[in-house]
Amino acid sequence: MIGFRDVSAGYRRTRVLERLSFHIEKGEFVFLTGPSGSGKSTLLKLIYHELKPLSGEVIVADFSSNRLPRRKVPYLRRKLGVVFQDFALLENRTAGENIAYALEVTGASRTFIRRRVSRVLEQLGLADKEKCFPNELSGGEQQRVAIARALVGEPFILIADEPTGNLDPAISLDILRLMIEINTLGTAVLLATHNYGLLKGREDFRRLHLSSGRLVFDGPNGNFAPSAPPAEI
Amino acid sequence: MLRTLKEAILGFTRAKTMSLFAILVTGFSLLVLGLFYLALLNLNTLIRYLENKVEIVAYLRDNADQSEVGLALEDLSRLEGVSQVRYMSKQEALDNFRADLGPDSDLLQDLETNPVPASFNINMKEGYRDTLHVQRVAERAQAFSFVEEVDYGRDWLRRMDIFKHMVSVVGLSAGALLGLVSIILISSAVKIAIFSRRKEIFIMKIVGATNWYIRRSFLLEGFLKGALGGLLAAGLIFAATTVFNDRVIPITNFSDRYYLYTVLAGGLLGLAGSWISLGRYLRRV
Numbered sequence: 291m292i293g294f295r296d297v298s299a300g301y302r303r304t305r306v307l308e309r310l311s312f313h314i315e316k317g318e319f320v321f322l323t324g325p326s327g328s329g330k331s332t333l334l335k336l337i338y339h340e341l342k343p344l345s346g347e348v349i350v351a352d353f354s355s356n357r358l359p360r361r362k363v364p365y366l367r368r369k370l371g372v373v374f375q376d377f378a379l380l381e382n383r384t385a386g387e388n389i390a391y392a393l394e395v396t397g398a399s400r401t402f403i404r405r406r407v408s409r410v411l412e413q414l415g416l417a418d419k420e421k422c423f424p425n426e427l428s429g430g431e432q433q434r435v436a437i438a439r440a441l442v443g444e445p446f447i448l449i450a451d452e453p454t455g456n457l458d459p460a461i462s463l464d465i466l467r468l469m470i471e472i473n474t475l476g477t478a479v480l481l482a483t484h485n486y487g488l489l490k491g492r493e494d495f496r497r498l499h500l501s502s503g504r505l506v507f508d509g510p511n512g513n514f515a516p517s518a519p520p521a522e523i
Numbered sequence: 524m525l526r527t528l529k530e531a532i533l534g535f536t537r538a539k540t541m542s543l544f545a546i547l548v549t550g551f552s553l554l555v556l557g558l559f560y561l562a563l564l565n566l567n568t569l570i571r572y573l574e575n576k577v578e579i580v581a582y583l584r585d586n587a588d589q590s591e592v593g594l595a596l597e598d599l600s601r602l603e604g605v606s607q608v609r610y611m612s613k614q615e616a617l618d619n620f621r622a623d624l625g626p627d628s629d630l631l632q633d634l635e636t637n638p639v640p641a642s643f644n645i646n647m648k649e650g651y652r653d654t655l656h657v658q659r660v661a662e663r664a665q666a667f668s669f670v671e672e673v674d675y676g677r678d679w680l681r682r683m684d685i686f687k688h689m690v691s692v693v694g695l696s697a698g699a700l701l702g703l704v705s706i707i708l709i710s711s712a713v714k715i716a717i718f719s720r721r722k723e724i725f726i727m728k729i730v731g732a733t734n735w736y737i738r739r740s741f742l743l744e745g746f747l748k749g750a751l752g753g754l755l756a757a758g759l760i761f762a763a764t765t766v767f768n769d770r771v772i773p774i775t776n777f778s779d780r781y782y783l784y785t786v787l788a789g790g791l792l793g794l795a796g797s798w799i800s801l802g803r804y805l806r807r808v
Binding site: 372378382394 | 526533536723726727728730731732733734736
């Protein structure tokens, strides 16, 4: 479903990721951890194709980074749901409009959009917030709207880049629980974080750990030791 | 299409200050260009008016042979640039002179002979009323033995030539410079407006909007803003010319078509500015 084969990536003169290889299967929940600057966001950018690998191959569903013309990138993105630390909501649109927007750009019909949006709002406990503008919502609610927008197109995977970075610990746990719930309904989740508190008590979850651009751990969270040797490539 | 229009109109309200800035900059630039063009238009009207006064007068000797005069008249009529050659007899010339003198015409009553010479009055076609062509015709007229003297306001014509040349050179270069400045101003305003919405473009891209989807709403918005700027300029030019006509002196006005062109030019500039500025953001993500 998502495959990294010997992927190196970076920007101009700096190489950020070195020879990464791993797979994420359908319906998996994966934590991506590592200190700031270890390359977590770069890895996610490779998945949603904001960045092309310098070498190696990134496979997302049926799309391969080696054979993906620029005009096809939007179609790849429609299969993903992406959530950011700063929520990335349009300030002048209501929660409902922000969510609907992700379907509008695909050319979906109005009836379909209305149906999907109300279902997702319901699912995420936002039904009464549909008409609110982002600045009328709390941080946690804004992130829920962002997650709703990511889910409305029924992606096979939800990619979250530090989704709790701007939230207090209690709300962060709420967001994590929400993501786990989404995962149980069949959507894979890749959650990048350096908030290790989120991983406490989740020993069975798969964890990928980056250090200085290298994948140094790939296994159950319970087995993770800070000095773990590099994962096999 | 409806969705694109809705997006474009929403775009206005989303970045109100930036939209207003782009509209005002476009309007102001087109206003300056329009007024400049209007000034040129009026200078040209003035030049044409002055040129209409260009006339070559060839004074004939009293003993001129009438058949030769007839032949010369035909010959001169055929010269390049000549629109009309009129023969004015001595009597006609005297009558005109009298009429010109008005109440003082009594002065001519005691004359025993008519001192006023007959003449050829030669008019030139438009486009031939310059020193080069006029002089050629004057020299040809002078070559006839029965022509005493040719008068065509040589110095005045030369000054007129220099003036026309200056108007076209200064007009063209200042116009080009103003046009360039306008394009730079308008595209900067559009660039700033788009820069202020880069987050929005990023979000559009992340949720899977195609470049064309993003482009068309921004392009329509750019066109609408530019056209509004054009409308503003057209309105101000119309107001300025109306006031000038009523309160100062009548001037040549733009025809209705030009107002339409101003609005269209604004729209096209907005469209082009958006296209160029957007390209950078669309390539990036």
